[in-house]
Each structure stands twice: as structure tokens, then as C-alpha cells.
Amino acid sequence: MPAPASDVLLVDLSDDELRRRGGIKWTLPDADVLAAWVAETDLAIAPVVTAALHEAVERGDLGYPPLDHATPLPEALAAYALDALCWTIDPAHVVLVGDVMAGVLITLKTLCGNGPVVVPTPSYPPFLDVVPLAGRELVTVPLDPGAEHAVLDLDQIGAALSVGDATLLLCNPHNPWGRAFTRDELEGLRDVVVRYGARVISDDIHAPLVLPGATHVPYAGLPGTAGHATTVISASKAWNVPGLKCAQLVAGSAADAAALRGIPHVANHGLSPLGVAANVAAYRHGQPWLDAFVGRLDENRALFADLVAEHLPLARHRRLEATYLAWLDVRAYGGDDPAGAALAHGRVMVNDGRTFGPGGQGHVRINLATSADRLERVVTRLAAGLAPAGSR
Numbered sequence: 001m002p003a004p005a006s007d008v009l010l011v012d013l014s015d016d017e018l019r020r021r022g023g024i025k026w027t028l029p030d031a032d033v034l035a036a037w038v039a040e041t042d043l044a045i046a047p048v049v050t051a052a053l054h055e056a057v058e059r060g061d062l063g064y065p066p067l068d069h070a071t072p073l074p075e076a077l078a079a080y081a082l083d084a085l086c087w088t089i090d091p092a093h094v095v096l097v098g099d100v101m102a103g104v105l106i107t108l109k110t111l112c113g114n115g116p117v118v119v120p121t122p123s124y125p126p127f128l129d130v131v132p133l134a135g136r137e138l139v140t141v142p143l144d145p146g147a148e149h150a151v152l153d154l155d156q157i158g159a160a161l162s163v164g165d166a167t168l169l170l171c172n173p174h175n176p177w178g179r180a181f182t183r184d185e186l187e188g189l190r191d192v193v194v195r196y197g198a199r200v201i202s203d204d205i206h207a208p209l210v211l212p213g214a215t216h217v218p219y220a221g222l223p224g225t226a227g228h229a230t231t232v233i234s235a236s237k238a239w240n241v242p243g244l245k246c247a248q249l250v251a252g253s254a255a256d257a258a259a260l261r262g263i264p265h266v267a268n269h270g271l272s273p274l275g276v277a278a279n280v281a282a283y284r285h286g287q288p289w290l291d292a293f294v295g296r297l298d299e300n301r302a303l304f305a306d307l308v309a310e311h312l313p314l315a316r317h318r319r320l321e322a323t324y325l326a327w328l329d330v331r332a333y334g335g336d337d338p339a340g341a342a343l344a345h346g347r348v349m350v351n352d353g354r355t356f357g358p359g360g361q362g363h364v365r366i367n368l369a370t371s372a373d374r375l376e377r378v379v380t381r382l383a384a385g386l387a388p389a390g391s392r
């Protein structure tokens with residue numbers, strides 16, 4: 001029987017191929033270690049993206065990239081956002097940047113007040129670093145690790161924003177909570193933000209990776225947000241090309257876009273022409289590959305739940321709504337450093353929850369963007385690593 005079309009699109013790489021590929025995920029760990037940490041996939045790159053890159057290299061498109069609107073990327077993003085995310089954006093408000101975190105830093109420095117920057121935690125670790133780097137005070141709002149549902153604590157967020165001139169750094173869909181926030185939740189957040197005259201930077205890099213049953217609601221698509229919201233997005237996570245250096249800021253207004261474009265070139269110089277080519281190809285032609293990939297992730301979240309129930313019965317996790325990053329509460333297994341134990345005794349590298357800020361202790365983050373076979377090896381090795389010393 002011929003393979004279903006979606007399987008043909010996805011090509012799983014072997015452990016050796018992944019090590020030879022050269023990225024940090026597989027080259028940092030020792031050769032006997034399984035890599036399930038940094039947010040990269042274990043699949044070959046989507047053919048439409050590699051074709052666009054070959055074509056750009058053949059053309060010799062390796063110089064300084066043109067100005068934003070001399071590239072097709074603002075239009076390609078706007079068309080993708082409308083089709084895939086039901087989000088209308090003005091291509092004139094799109095400002096190209098080198099990567100998502102550069103976009104966050106530029107926005108903090110250019111558009112945000114000098115007040116505190118509020119980050120719900122556990123958080124993508126660089127959020128905790130970018131705030132002091134921008135010269136702002138970091139205020140974390142931790143999630144209760146025991147909570148059944150991971151929801152934004154609007155009372156605490158409001159209290160933190162109430163001092164004035166503040167910013168909320170939102171991650172939607174959320175890494176590592178795995179949440180795609182609902183319209184109701186985001187409207188509640190918007191009301192708090194408006195009450196205190198705060199700014200929002202919304203990192204929507206995981207927007208294409210919303211799994212069946214959930215929907216991505218862009219914060220900046222809500223009424224009443226244009227005056228204070230800036231979105232950062234890129235094809236780099238969903239189509240696995242973060243090394244190509246290209247992300248997009250979507251300003252809420254023409255004035256914000258002008259301010260972002262007005263900064264000195266040296267403050268926004270990381271953009272690469274290959275990143276532009278890859279993002280354009282992904283947004284324009286990458287949906288069939290993405291559909292297959294999201295189908296794989298849907299299968300993997302179910303497989304992961306089964307594997308955890310079988311091998312790590314004391315661990316807790318909330319079902320992923322989006323992203324391929326599972327957040328696992330392994331406090332019941334004891335020990336201060338479960339990721340260290342997994343590496344030392346299970347030979348599997350997962351992310352250490354403590355690096356995600358308050359609420360991260362006793363947790364690990366596991367990358368599910370892999371084959372079913374490797375996911376099974378990852379979970380069984382994790383279980384071996386967390387097992388009490390006497391029973392290993």
C-alpha cells in the first residue's frame with residue numbers, strides 16, 4: 001500500500017544524520033546521549049524551503065538584504081496570517097529583524113516605557129535575560145505548578161502593571177505551558193493592560209504549531225490593542241530554520257512601525273537574505289508540509305501521554321494545545337536536578353525546568369518533534385534516569 005501523502009512529506013533523520021547535520025541540539029551532547037532539549041525538530045527541512053534556499057544561493061542572493069518592502073516577505077506574511085491565523089495585518093506595519101529575541105529587545109528599547117516588564121513563568125528562558133539586557137526591571141508572575149489548568153493570573157499581572165509605564169511580555173502560544181490562549185482569556189488580559197496603560201509584546205513564534213482542538217488567537221488581532229501591542233513572529237520554529245536569521249515585527253500602528261524602522265541600522269542588522277527566502281517560501285508554499293508536521297505532533301502528544309503513564313506514572317503534565325515542547329512535573333521523583341539525573345543516568349538531554357524561572361523547579365521540558373521510535377527511547381531513558389538509585 002502506498003504511504004499516505006503526509007508521510008512522504010516528513011522525512012525522519014537517524015541519530016547519526018542528526019549529529020552530522022551540525023546543529024547544537026545534537027552536537028552539544030555526547031555521542032551516546034539522546035537529544036530532546038532545544039526547540040529544533042528531528043526532521044529533514046521541508047522541500048519547498050530547501051528549494052527556495054538552493055534557488056537563492058544559485059542566484060547569489062547572499063549580500064545585504066533589501067529594505068523590508070523591497071522584499072516579498074511583508075506581503076507573504078500578511079497573506080499567511082489571513083489564511084492560516086484569520087489575522088488581518090497591514091504589510092506596511094511589518095518590520096524585518098534578525099530573529100525573534102532581537103525583535104523583542106528592539107521593541108522593548110524602542111517602544112516600551114521604562115517601567116517593569118512582566119513575564120509569566122515558567123517562561124522561555126531568554127525572556128528572563130532580555131528584560132535586564134534592555135535595562136528594565138523583570139517582574140515574574142509564577143504559575144502554580146499544581147494547577148490543573150495553566151492560566152494567566154490577571155490579578156497578579158494587573159498588580160505588577162499598575163505601577164505604570166510597564167510592559168507585558170506575552171508568549172502565545174506559550175512555551176513551555178503548551179497553551180494556546182483563548183479569545184476570552186486574551187480579552188481579559190487586554191482589559192487589564194488597557195486599565196494600566198501598559199504595552200504588550202506578543203511572541204507568536206509558535207502560532208503555526210497549534211494542534212487539533214485549539215486555535216491561535218493573535219493578541220494583536222483583538223479590538224483595542226493597536227495602540228499598545230507589537231507582535232514578533234517567524235517561520236523559523238514551525239519550519240525549523242532558526243539558523244537563517246529572519247523574524248518579523250508586526251507593529252500595531254504606522255507610528256510604531258516608523259519608530260521601529262527609525263533606529264540606527266546597527267541596532268537591527270541581523271537579517272539574512274536566506275532567512276527572507278525561507279520565510280517567504282514557508283508562508284507561501286509550506287502549508288501542506290506543516291499540516292503533515294502538525295499531524296505528527298498530534299500523534300506524538302498522544303503517544304507521549306501513553307509513554308508517561310506507562311514509564312513515569314508519578315509524573316504530571318497538561319495536554320499540549322500547541323508547540324512541540326512538553327512540560328513535565330517530575331517533583332514526585334525527588335531530587336533537585338531531574339534534568340541532570342536524566343543526563344547522568346538515562347543518557348537523555350532534556351531542558352532543566354529551573355532555567356525557566358519561578359515554578360520551574362522539579363520540572364523538565366521535553367521536545368516531541370521527533371519520530372515515534374525516538375520519543376519512546378527518550379521517555380524510557382528519562383524514566384531510567386529518574387528512577388531511585390537502588391532500582392536503576
Ligand SMILES: Cc1ncc(COP(=O)(O)O)c(C=O)c1O
Pocket residue numbers: 039098099100101102124171175203205206234236237242247
Ligand atoms: C517562545 C520562543 N520565542 C523565541 C524563540 C527563539 O526565536 P529566535 O531564535 O528567532 O530568537 C523560541 C525558540 O524556541 C521560542 O520558543
